[in-house]
Amino acid sequence: MSSSPPPDVAQDRLSLRAMTAADIEQAHALSAELRWPHRPTDWEQVFAHAEGTVVEQDGQILGTGLRWRWGTQHASVGLIIVSPAYQGRGIGRQLMHALLDGLEDHSVLLQATEAGRPLYEKLGFDVVGGVRQHQGVVTPTPLIAQPPGWRMRPAGLNELAALQSLDAAARGMPRSALIEDLLASAEACVVLDHEQTPRGFAMLRRFGRGHVIGPVVAPDVEGAKALIAHLAGQNTGHFTRIDVDAAAVLGDWLAAIGLVEVDSPTTMVRGKPLVYPEGAPTLFAITTQAIG
Structure with a gap:
């Protein structure tokens, strides 16, 4: 029995835009796909302090990423999620480039999954510790x-x-x-x-x-x-x-x-x-x- 073909991702139909509160329902559904435990109220609380980016195709959100600016020199990024069906298509890289835009002079902190760490290393993040x-x-x-x-x-x-x-x-x-x-x-x-x-x-x-x-x-x-x-x-x-x-x-x-x-x-930092x-x-x- 043959497996189903991977979902189509047409680059000319992909778009990045700022995340809004109206996107939290779809963002929560994405985190649930990965079995992350966040409730909609957990999303709402962190989004209240964040600038978010989503990648969508034909109105469907395929990926999310949030960044938090702390003062004028520091930031953190997280909730970087790509729907499992669409992983390996460069969507995560697009999200990270959007999140890091304008943070060139900031120390940027993130907690990396094993799968995400190679991408973050290519983007200039260094390992500084870990979390259990x-x-x-x-x-x-x-x-x-x-x-x-x-x-x-x-x-x-x-x-x-x-x-x-x-x-x-x-x-x-x-x-x-x-x-x-x-x-x-x-x-x-x-x-x-x-x-x-x-x-x-x-x-x-x-x-x-x-x-x-x-x-x-x-x-x-x-x-x-x-x-x-x-x-x-x-x-x-x-x-x-x-x-x-x-x-x-x-x-x-x-x-x-x-x-x-x-x-x-793994705890990683880019910049100072x-x-x-x-x-x-x-x-x-x-x-x-x-x-x-």
Whole structure:
């Protein structure tokens, strides 16, 4: 029995254009084709801060890509999707060229899949690290006691500026509007204080199949564990995801509380390396793989 011929892609009928909110339904359908867990509301939240590009043919969206400008020198790109039936036709390359147009003087961050990495390397991206995606149903998680002078407490909306500053130092780029949005929509946000000064924070948010813990910013691994344990304990018995820095060596501990590793994208940057202030906290868990 012969297989079906591949779908026709006529280059003269392909068009690139700016993505609009009206495209989210088709964009969500594309991510569902790849079994990515994003809900329409997840798309809406990240698109609110993004500039998007779609490739379409005869009104059908075949591919998407989003970019986020953070300040005047930084950006990230993500949700670069090509319908499986149309992959291998150069659509991904067209999307990337459109997304990178105008970002020549920016440091551009992305999380690369194994399939996408060769293209990104050809476009000038360098490997700077990796992410480990962990997920599962959280088991009861003991709280981690704090040393003298340290304490864990809920974040207040009046602490937005402090959280924005911590995130900018840990991510190496300013993302004030994003952190404001996440703080307003998070189901829980906890702060790690040292002598009444915020030194780290973590958020628990609805995302995909359940909840996600991220971002997680902390001064050290033990602080990160304390923040994660606090939020994981609140979400015991529920599906939870966290995307952690591969260098953090948290894998065995996360697996012990029910969050097993399922994927390992590569962190890549094009342009100037990201700069972190002296004494900056560490970004132990990213917001999402799309945004970083």
